[in-house]
Amino acid sequence: xxxxxxxxxxxxxxxTTVADLIHHLQLNDRRIAVELNCDIIVRELYTTRLLADGxxxxxxxxxxxx
Amino acid sequence: MTDAFTLAGKQYRSRLIVGTGKYRDxxxxxxxxEASGAEIVTVALRRxxxxxxxxxxxxxxxxxxxxxxxxxxxxxxxxxxxxxxARLAREAxxxxxxxxxxxxxxxxxxxxxxxxxxxxxxxxREGFAVLPYINDDPIAAKKLxxxxxxxxxxxxxxxxxxxxxxxxxxxxxxxEHCRVPVIVDAGVGTASDAAIAMELGCDAVLMxxxxxxAKDPILMAEAxxxxxxxxxxxxxAGRIQRKLYATASSPIEGMLGS
Numbered sequence: 001x002x003x004x005x006x007x008x009x010x011x012x013x014x015x016t017t018v019a020d021l022i023h024h025l026q027l028n029d030r031r032i033a034v035e036l037n038c039d040i041i042v043r044e045l046y047t048t049r050l051l052a053d054g055x056x057x058x059x060x061x062x063x064x065x066x
Numbered sequence: 067m068t069d070a071f072t073l074a075g076k077q078y079r080s081r082l083i084v085g086t087g088k089y090r091d092x093x094x095x096x097x098x099x100e101a102s103g104a105e106i107v108t109v110a111l112r113r114x115x116x117x118x119x120x121x122x123x124x125x126x127x128x129x130x131x132x133x134x135x136x137x138x139x140x141x142x143x144x145x146x147x148x149x150x151x152a153r154l155a156r157e158a159x160x161x162x163x164x165x166x167x168x169x170x171x172x173x174x175x176x177x178x179x180x181x182x183x184x185x186x187x188x189x190x191r192e193g194f195a196v197l198p199y200i201n202d203d204p205i206a207a208k209k210l211x212x213x214x215x216x217x218x219x220x221x222x223x224x225x226x227x228x229x230x231x232x233x234x235x236x237x238x239x240x241x242e243h244c245r246v247p248v249i250v251d252a253g254v255g256t257a258s259d260a261a262i263a264m265e266l267g268c269d270a271v272l273m274x275x276x277x278x279x280a281k282d283p284i285l286m287a288e289a290x291x292x293x294x295x296x297x298x299x300x301x302x303a304g305r306i307q308r309k310l311y312a313t314a315s316s317p318i319e320g321m322l323g324s
Binding site (some may be wrong): 005006007008010025027030031032033034035038040042043058059060061062063064065066 | 155
């Protein structure tokens with residue numbers, strides 16, 4: 001199935017959770033925040049929340065800024 | 067702690083808050099922050115680069131256990147975008163402080179004050195410690211204080227302009243009217259600008275470009291630390307009145323031939 005991550009289309013397997021995606025992107029030990037279809041997904045739900053076809057995922061982190 | 071700066075219930079020794087943008091690399095960012103003596107640093111929230119996510123991260127260089135990380139909502143042009151960014155920043159696990167910016171125009175980067183007030187109202191209700199970036203506008207400052215912001219942050223001049231404090235009189239009025247900390251945010255160009263802000267009685271100064279854009283950012287970071295300290299001490303000491311005519315420093319008594 002196809003999802004959009006930070007504006008880029010990606011194919012992911014059925015049954016992929018938010019935690020799987022974070023692991024796949026090597027973001028495990030980062031301070032990140034995740035939005036799924038404009039709703040924030042709290043950390044505790046990463047392992048249970050499944051991605052669905054057409055989902056829009058945003059993954060953000062801190063960068064230099066003023 | 068003598069002469070501590072208290073923000074959102076936490077005490078700080080340093081009255082200089084620095085941004086982390088526009089540096090060559092994270093190592094330079096850290097060196098500049100160290101030289102500035104700042105205990106609070108601002109950061110922005112952006113998308114992770116998902117094609118190359120394995121790289122180093124800013125927070126590898128600025129330990130959140132040591133520095134208070136102040137996420138901003140820079141680049142947001144609506145209250146909704148700013149609220150969304152603040153919520154994401156909190157979820158990323160840094161805390162509830164947020165530097166609220168709702169920009170009104172990309173040329174001046176002046177704030178959209180009504181939208182800032184709208185966003186502040188929502189974020190305060192959700193438990194954020196909101197630090198709004200505003201014009202040097204005493205009315206806006208008062209409204210934001212009344213709705214529960216943890217500080218107000220009037221600009222000295224446009225972001226990144228280096229023009230210094232363009233309206234010290236408005237800053238003084240804001241200082242007279244507000245009880246929450248007043249932090250001059252944006253527009254400082256050099257150490258004397260920072261000193262002037264502190265001499266006016268501001269609680270702290272926030273800057274980024276003035277340090278990061280200097281020829282030698284590390285040296286400028288140190289200069290800003292000293293400028294803020296000098297200005298603060300001068301404010302506490304109480305300056306002399308300005309007078310039109312001279313007053314001799316040496317005694318008249320005991321002059322030769324008198």
